[in-house]
Amino acid sequence: MVTLKEIAEICNVSATTVSNVINGKAKTSEETKNRIMEVVRKTGYNPNYMAKGLRVKRTRTIAIIAEDLAQFTSPPIIENIMAYCESRQYRATVYNLRLYDRWSDTWYNDEEEYKSVFEPVLRDVLSAQVDGIIYLAGHCRVIKSFSDDFQLPVVMCYALSDSPGIPSVVIDDEKSSWEMVSHLIKAGHKRIGFVGGRVENLHTIERLKGYQRALYENGILFDPSLVFYGRWDRESGYEGASKLLTQGVTAIFAISDRMAGGVYDYLYEAKVAVKDKIAVAGFDNEAISQYFRPALTTTELPLAEIGKKSAELILNRLEKKDGGRSAYSEPYVIKVPCTLKDRNSV
Amino acid sequence: MVTLKEIAEICNVSATTVSNVINGKAKTSEETKNRIMEVVRKTGYNPNYMAKGLRVKRTRTIAIIAEDLAQFTSPPIIENIMAYCESRQYRATVYNLRLYDRWSDTWYNDEEEYKSVFEPVLRDVLSAQVDGIIYLAGHCRVIKSFSDDFQLPVVMCYALSDSPGIPSVVIDDEKSSWEMVSHLIKAGHKRIGFVGGRVENLHTIERLKGYQRALYENGILFDPSLVFYGRWDRESGYEGASKLLTQGVTAIFAISDRMAGGVYDYLYEAKVAVKDKIAVAGFDNEAISQYFRPALTTTELPLAEIGKKSAELILNRLEKKDGGRSAYSEPYVIKVPCTLKDRNSV
């Protein structure tokens, strides 16, 4: 590994001059500039990131702490964070908590266990001297992993922060749900079953609100017996459908595509035609939804946008381009809208 | 950020001693050891990774250069590389070429364009002073991105290297395909259509070999008109099925689940029952395959194992636990077997 000093020696200039040329800093004569660049190219010189970081105390690197890389929402978000960082000459490095991998979806009840994995990772991140952190959640909830006086800029991605200093980027669950239910109503449905995720889950809560608002705006009574709470998975959808059908629904809105898959299962077994007899809508626009027969009408998650916004937010903060909001006076939440994918199940 | 030197001052010892205690190096009296650890805890001291890396010239970090994070095979592999690295006190950091994102699947024809994205990333990786590199391909082929005298240990993951110094970890395409076709034959099929990916693709080539071997071993003539080459996607599967059905096949083996989805599409339109009339088998065991109706018999990719093996390989190399194979005399290829998922389409 050739060093800057060696380049300097070869060129008969000082290390400073080489440094200046490489970083386009001070004024240097074209002559020496060319001479140096030539040698840099020939030797295949690469600046030592460690040495530079140690000296300047800025690494132009942000950490993405992902709760789980394998969560289907994570890779597209990460990919777009990285793409945006690249466009502004930053680096993003991924740390993976592997929360689902370790405890499927039970983990978030146990604060202690969570800490035992989060804290070592955070130390690692801090050791690496990153300039900022994007915490990428696996699902939306209020996350209090960072103390109020945490030393680094943080952006909460796909979840809410409880700290005024940490802005959040989330999807607009309420509005997206409202849109889908309005769509269902426009198609003539009045008794619409709602298959939610876990009761206490924020996605569930917000989407239920959207459901209720759509009913209200159309003068339809909200019937609580049309609401079923599942666990996001296919089996829950099946259960939900079996319960809801006895309530005489003409449409079912399952708030995950997987649960919608379970609804299809039940309907198939019961020989009830999707769309013709019962309309079904999903949420997420996972790959599976296109393979359902009939193809599922669902809501596309704005994952790319979420990634980009989060990255933008943190980089602006790092470069103080955020209009002085460095310390937000109130929780700062960006809600990114989803888009309805109208396919063939409604 | 409190530094080691500050810890030393507080404790009235030298920096050396603190360093020794933290790294469990030299013999230190219990007394001072406790005193130091206490202060370390209280101050929340984190060693500076930059400073340490600069000094010791080993970072205990490996780079994963992923061709595309959004490729469905990537996240599970990465997750398992990270998990294994963690178990041996290493760090893995992800670099993303975003090849598919940039050029979908046309990119690999253009060496120049490829270099224009690979090379800056490689410089970045080198700058970061990682100890080794795992190159994670999006699909199997021979990759010659690293010169023969490349300075760092490299492992090729999910692809083949052309260099004796770079071992590869890939799936056993031939055997897995052989297994599936044997399974089909055992179920009574003699005229089995093969829906491949692109002709020149290594997965296609190997799986076709497995297909042929299974036929051969069962005394079935290989009929070239039963082979169709697609582009891995759903539409290709549809096309393939339409061609193959005119050849009187009783089973179709599509070597990606997505293409199998297209086969289902065609069969559905043509009102031909999957399984009862035509057996269908896929490959990949993507999430979608479970939602097909009937559920798709397919082959599960050993992604976890591939990740783990790759990590193991490179860490062993870094720590010379590879039985002196530091320079392999011949290309060293590890083929990881897949497992057949027998569901309901055969």
Add this chain to the structure above:
DNA sequence: TTGAAAGCGCTAACAC
């Protein structure tokens, strides 16, 4: 068992 000094590769501050 502990410490002093040197130096990893780089850049900031300042002098020339």
Add this chain to the structure above:
DNA sequence: GTGTTAGCGCTTTCAA
């Protein structure tokens, strides 16, 4: 325009 000096936070001799 270019060079000198000092030092970022750590570990590694080597000496005490």
